[in-house]
Amino acid sequence: MPGLLSAMEGFFIIGVVIAVGYVAARFRVGGPTAQMVLNKYSFFVSSPCLMFAIMAKEHLGVIFHPSIIVAFLSAATVGLLFVLLNALFFRMDAASTTIGALNSLYLNSNNIGLPVATYILGNPSLVAPILLMQQVVFTPIGLIVLDATTSGRVSLTSIAKQPLKQPLLIGSLGGIVISALSDHVGHFILPEFVFKPIDMIGASAVPMILMAFGMSLHGSKPMKEKTDRPATLTVVVLKNLVMPLVAFLLSYFVMGFRGVELYGCVVLAALPTGQNVYNYAARYEVGMGFARDGILLSTISSPIVIALIAAILS
Incomplete structure (x- = not known):
């Protein structure tokens, strides 16, 4: 399968960038605060620009494709399942539970999703509904909970102000506004000299996030915390096995998708x-x-699961 091989190449590319971050941390490139700087710069600057650039260039019909219903319901299902399992077995605090729920439902729709959508599904725009769902719904909810639980203050005023504190949401909504206006007038309304700098800054988001992730691996031992092991394994099962199964059931029996649409979801x-x-x-x-x-x-583990799905449904 040439498409499957290309998707695996995408995983390899991601691994190389993560490895570069690890090596940089190993040789102390950037000093002890390099990882924190990359994380903060990506969160506040480059990732919002990336979301704006992606959304602004997509048509509304692509962003609001019916597959967004499957993406939302399957993600919400596994997120709620983790919350339920945590209440029954793991008993983590609210902030850690939020991280676990996001770990269970949040898709890598940029640096892995785009290659997969391009080389396996043949249509990179299929990730647009997922980007919208995650940035407009799940990310703001998760960050609101994290902000409230870590600051120790919760009020209606603080909740109402939360969207103004979420750069990713602001970037996504700004891009949707430009997309809507462009669809209305029949052409992309932003001049190239305005859009290009935003696009260039956004292009730095994925490599910075991956390298910061690689830096975090230096000096750490995966699964070191014994108390987190059951929760971590549960997250992986929910994300890589349960979520595709739920997506299949919703796509086939609820939405009536067949062929390429079913396979893509x-x-x-x-x-x-x-x-x-x-x-x-x-x-x-x-x-x-x-x-x-x-x-x-x-x-x-995701490449193995994707390979099996490709072998069965493609």
């Missing part, structure tokens, strides 16, 4: 956890090891 649901979750954990300095281990194990 299931493959994209099998994407590993996005490195953004570690970025959020580092931003609030909570559950960083838990987030890192879940992302690492999910990324390692």
